[in-house]
Amino acid sequence: MVVLHTTLAIALVIGLIIWLRVEPVISLMLGSLYLGLASGVGFTDTLTAITGGFGEIMGKVGLLIGFGVVIGSLLHATGAFSRMVQALVSAVGAGRLPYAMAGAMSTIFPSIYVDVQVVLGAPVARSAAPLLGRTGLPLLAGAIGTGIFSGYVFVVPGLAVILIAGQMNVSLGSWLVGGLVIGLATALLTTFLFSLLLRTNYWKPETDEDASEAMLETEAQEAQAPAAAQGPGLLLSAAPIIVPLLMIAFGAFAKLAGVSNDFISFIGNANLAMFVGLLGAYLLARRWIGEERTTEALTDGFKTSGEILLITGVGGSLGAIITASGMGAELGKLFSHDAGGPVLLSIVLAWFIAAVLHVAIGSVSVAALTAASIIGPVAAQIDVSPIIIGFAIASGALFAVQVNSNFFWMFKGLMGLSTKGALKTLTMVTSIAAVVSLGLVLLASIFG
Template sequence: MVVLHAAIAIAVVIVLILALRVDPVIALVAGSLYLGLASGLGFAKTITTIAQGFGDIMTEVGLLIGFGVLLGSLLHAMGALHSVVEKLLRTLGPGKLPYALAVALSTIFPSIYVDVQLVLAAPLARSAAPHLGRNGLATMGGALTTGILVGYVFVVPGLGTVAIAGLLHVPLGTMLLYGFVIAPVTALLTMLVYRRLLKRGFWNADKDESDPPAEPAGQTGAEPNAQPRLSVSLLPIVVPLVLIATGAITEAAGVKSDVLAFVGDPVFALFAGLVGAYALARRSLGRERVAETMTSGFGSTGQILLVTGVGGSLGAVIGETDLDDVLSGLFSADAGVHAVLTVLLVWLVAAVLHFAIGSIAVAGIAAAGILAPIMGGLGIPPEVLALAIGSGALFALQLNSNFFWMFQTLLGVTTRGALKALTFVTSLASLVSLVLVMGLVSVV
């Protein structure tokens, strides 16, 4: 019966979000309440478990998400992304720009929230598109899709990555190392396949492109005279990544050092990046502009923390039922399920949730919450499980996502064009990364 109740709970979450447009926080808590009560935990135990699950995940990733959102907000205000795209166009020329942009967005800028990245990069993509020929807008749209969303699910401190890793108790240093391999390879392979399809007539400018939208006011980041040098403005994100990677490498090498462990801790590393970005922004933008930016970042942080926390609540409730034993028997190697098939099943769980719910983050968090209690019996490393969930959550971003309509409007494409440059490209990137993760599980 517990499997039936779990299925009903997940269906309740999906219906509330998709059909009734209920906020994901309310939907996830409602699903957790139903599962706890229907599974016989009782009223007091259900509420206690929900609260404890929320607190546990906040202990794991709360500060990381908060620091990451604020850091991204300050980078946005200083115009760092705008500067990178302009420099790439000048240095590489239009031919290599889509690949370079996809890799840069997926590895350097995941700290900036996906909606903000889109608002910043869409005007730059449109201005660069005429230099790429008749499929220029399609190509740049695919580059934005690939770079922004692949980084979101695979690379620290992308919020999807941090939330999934936190729920599965994967060290962020380990996640960073894996992400820096999977993300750029996924981005490059996706763009290679996509551009080949474009050359074979996949895109029809007459039907897939609309009139270009007006430039959004006030969305291009810092004024030109307020921008610090690019090499300086990127330090707040580069330094934390180097610190986290150093900590992970030295730990894996068996080096024992309290100092290295301290500076390589993700909480300290992101805090150091935040302090650096704050100092740069105060100098280049002024105190009032920085205060406005921080206030906006605090608003975004609250929503993201709540969704992540209630994802932890759902996982905690599942952990208190017998569902973990049932699912563990289904997925485990003892049940005759090969590791590669396990990765495929994990990917499928996240993909179905995303297709139904329309939110990459919520799908990833829900999938991680469902699978976290049983990951010890899956027979694959938790970091590979996290990558499989991220890969599945990326699949087929479509019309039930607000990002879809933002993409269509800001890039200047029709709904049909967005289905090609966004929905199809996320599906392609998801499948490419699935193959990579399947290959990875065979060697780790």
Template sequence: MSDTAILINTAVAVAAIVVLIIRFKFNPVVALVLGSCYLGLSAGLGVEKTMTAITDGFGDIMAEIGLLIAFGVLIGAVLRDLRAIERLVEALLRAAGPQRIPHAMALTIATFLQSIFLDVLLVISAPLAKAIAPKLGRFGTARMATALAIGLECGIVFTVPGVGALALAALLHVPLGTYLFYGLIVVIPTVAISISLMTFVFTRGWWKPEVDELPQPDAEPAPATRSDDPGAPRTAPLLVLFTPLLVSLLLIAGGALADVLEWKNPVVSFLSNPVVALMLGLIGTCFIGRRLIGQSTVEASLGRGLRDSGQILLLNGVGGCLAGVIALTGLGDILGRYFSANTWAPLLLVWLMAAVLHVAVGSVTISAITSAGLLAPVAPVLGLNPVLIALAAGAGSLFMVHLTSNTFWLLQSLLGQTTRGTLKTCSVGVSVASVVAMGPILALSIVL
């Protein structure tokens, strides 16, 4: 089949996936599988090769990230019932002070709390952010809503074990330790700069509380819980609650450092394996949970975590289906002839493709996975470091979080914003982060 025909059929497959999700309200999992089937058959792979590519692609992704996603979500579920996130935000407020809390909260969410399912993390942290907002003055709601939106969405795609980051690393065969290291280099300045830019424009007259915020009834103070109440759950120092997760991330990072230094040690290699590291983190978190809230509560937390992880696992797996079919069509060789490795244009192409897909589909994870799958075969042809393609796809997938996003509506309702206000804090705020992120990514392309 000619190169032109393969390019056309690939474009039709991606467009069909978008139309099925947006126009006909298909579940993204079904739409991605149907698009993969169409591409394989229309590209002349035949039924057998198409189905083999789909099943192998799904299996390959699950083999790489299935347990990682499950362990990460389960850790987050137990931490939720330990009230670890609420206590962490309260500690940040005391340490950073009201004026610096938006940056502190967003950076913490983006770099440290990505084991927690996004909607759960948002539902837990939003009421805390709303309570903090009046302490920041006239623009408090705008600043806290923007901080939450940027921290949550950037963390998904740039920070291990965020579900988007895990999928991007798996599709492009990037070691998780490597992705963790370079993702932190990108996400920290991106979050800090983006929030500062949005704060600047808000305080220059762009935020108007009378039209951007909903009228709020006077809240009744919540009754205080006495620490000596026999019905209150036991507590532990905050550092103790997060130690297992922190140790897991340090083990993964240590493995990446050992690889860079070319230091081989079987014990280090075993403990720094991401599956082993997160498994140890889950065991440690459950042990702490059993001591503080009891075995039955921990079991209930794990049950909720397993239910939350099901859709995430399927969605990431079908991203591998599309990538597997694309690899067999030879799209990588075709696109590789149009771009050279000594320019930054390919990275901007990755960003643009992910951005367009996100505007159409409205899902950060789907757009990142689809664009990475489309361009994964190009990496060997171009000679680009795959981690750069993964990060650029993640950055592009952040562009224009809008009305089709569950995060958009949760931020609107939980922070007391109008739709107009949420378009400013969430849609524009995360889009600014999407563009800002390309700065450190392009800088990394010079040295990688």
């Protein structure tokens, strides 16, 4: 019954938002209340899980979102994003830009938290979108989404990689090359397939795009900004983004190398890194556009971040209710006894377990960890290499990032999309990526 009630809760949220046009915060709260009460969590514990889930998510990403959105607002006001986009287009060309962003997100940045990647990448995507025409925004949004999660589950040191490898007793060294190839190929192939879909009447800007007034106002100010010569140079413009990424990467790779102390943890902390980026963006803005325009940009950033924070937090509440309902344990009972069988069946089964867990729980990392925990103890009975099973779990965990994921709501708000638009980009590309990568894993099993 937990599986049924979880399915109904997710359907309720989607239906209320898309068909009845109920605000996402209200829809998510109704879905959370229904699931908690229907699945037997209890009256008091349902409310405890809702508030606890909200607080937990805010503790993890609240400052990241707030700082990141304000960084974006300040850099927009200085014209920094225009200079970055111009440099990217000059380097790779407008037509290759989606592939460049998908490739970079999947291979260069997996050491960076996915929340940081989307917070810093979204303004660049929105600035570059007009260069690609009517479907530029969904194409770049899809490229960023598939790039982020392909790297997260396949490329060392993505968090999901580390979780799966640990449970499956696979060394990160043996995972490294195969994961890099599958992750990059998945990101690029998915971006290509999604671009073909966008050539149809799939995308409807009037219903699929929904940027806040503050976001549009900030972008309009950038479009009217003085010539680039009157602003900071490209390297200086990019510093508030590059420096936080380097700080976080330093901490991640130090941890991977087994080097850890308070100073490294301090420098590599994502919240501190984003604050350093915010401080840099603030100083740039004060220097180049003056105190008054800087204050206006800060105000716009605070307006935009408020809505995103509230929706993201309530999305975390739904995730907490799903966890409290015991969904993971129920699926573990369903699948823990399956082990032996043909190679193809074993790979597809591992993929399916992770995919179902992700759709139910709403967290890629939790789905990956739970699936690996279910399969790990019986891995010795499976006539397939543990690394191939690990790749299959990673592939399944990609499937369908949607409304029960707090990342989904961050992505929606930061990209300026409606809920339908976020489903048609993030949910669609992660579903395509899961299927594409499954094919690549099956191919790898032939040679592995």
